Amino acid sequence: MIKNKTLLFCYYNLNLGDDLFIKLTINYLGQNNVDLLVPDGTDEYYYQNYSTRTYSKFARRIDRVAYNLIGEAPCLSKIAREYETVAVVGGSMFIQKEGWESSLRMYQMLAQAASKFLIIGSNFGPYSDKEFLESYKKLFAKAELVTFRDSFSKRVAGG
Numbered sequence: 093m094i095k096n097k098t099l100l101f102c103y104y105n106l107n108l109g110d111d112l113f114i115k116l117t118i119n120y121l122g123q124n125n126v127d128l129l130v131p132d133g134t135d136e137y138y139y140q141n142y143s144t145r146t147y148s149k150f151a152r153r154i155d156r157v158a159y160n161l162i163g164e165a166p167c168l169s170k171i172a173r174e175y176e177t178v179a180v181v182g183g184s185m186f187i188q189k190e191g192w193e194s195s196l197r198m199y200q201m202l203a204q205a206a207s208k209f210l211i212i213g214s215n216f217g218p219y220s221d222k223e224f225l226e227s228y229k230k231l232f233a234k235a236e237l238v239t240f241r242d243s244f245s246k247r248v249a250g251g
Contacts, residue, residue, distance in 0.1 A: 098126050098210075099145060099175040101202060103182025110182050113213045117181050118142060129171065145171060159194065165201055172205035179210040183241060186228055186249075188219035196227055203234045210237045216245035225249070 098121055103110050118126045127145040131152065147168065155165035172178050180199065203209040211232065219225055225248070232238045232250055240246045 096125055097175050098177040098179055099129055099172060099206075100126055101129050101178060101180045103185060113183075114181055117179070117212055127175070147171065159197070163197065165198060168198065169201050169205045172202050175206065177208040177210060178202050178206035179212050180214065181212045183213070183215055185211075185214045186216045188217070188221070188224045192224060193227075196231065199231055200234075203231060209235045211235050212237070212239050213241055214239075214245070215241045216249040 100114065100117065102114050114128075123142065127143045128139050129147055130139050130144045131147050132149055151167035155167045159165050180202070216228065229250060238250070240249070
């Protein structure tokens with residue numbers, strides 16, 4: 093495990109708000125203490141000034157097959173276990189859409205693999221059913237820290 097090092101699982105989409113929040117989080121934690129988890133093929137613009145950990149296309153394929161067979165993503169879990177802290181950073185990370193269960197499972201695996209699990213600067217929803225809400229409330233309860241960008245998300249999902 094890399095002591096005192098945080099792996100950031102971020103939303104990369106040339107979105108000024110998310111990009112700024114990622115930069116502020118890295119500055120707060122200390123640039124030498126943070127690696128960005130970057131899928132290979134991600135535009136270098138997003139991470140050119142930061143330390144990265146690559147999540148290769150091959151590893152993602154292994155994880156996709158393993159997830160479909162056994163409900164686990166061994167490559168992603170292995171990466172997360174190497175860090176003391178895993179933080180999910182980004183705005184619209186928790187939206188109910190078709191296949192939301194696989195996104196939830198990925199976050200659950202990150203939470204399980206990490207010694208410390210954080211959710212920073214997100215918002216929650218929109219969502220349409222109680223199962224989605226209750227499932228994510230359980231995830232948020234596993235996090236050492238949850239911060240939301242808006243009062244609606246905080247009120248509905250907690251944090």
